[in-house]
Amino acid sequence: xEEPIRETQPEGALVPPPRIPPGAIATATxxxxxxxxxxxxxxxxxxxxxxxxxxxxxxxxxRVRQAMGLH
Numbered sequence: 001x002e003e004p005i006r007e008t009q010p011e012g013a014l015v016p017p018p019r020i021p022p023g024a025i026a027t028a029t030x031x032x033x034x035x036x037x038x039x040x041x042x043x044x045x046x047x048x049x050x051x052x053x054x055x056x057x058x059x060x061x062x063r064v065r066q067a068m069g070l071h
């Protein structure tokens with residue numbers, strides 16, 4: 001059995017079908033898990049010693065700079 005062929009319409013436009021919006025999320029859906037916060041980094045004795053040493057060297061450099069008249 002043959003299907004009847006429809007006549008084309010000259011004013012018809014070839015456009016894609018309208019986009020179907022995504023479905024709504026139900027209120028019972030749990031929120032996604034949050035990223036864990038990183039624990040604060042505890043500095044060890046060596047890092048503390050090195051930091052203190054560098055702070056001391058920085059203050060010595062500041063005194064030398066002031067003594068030389070450099071600003």
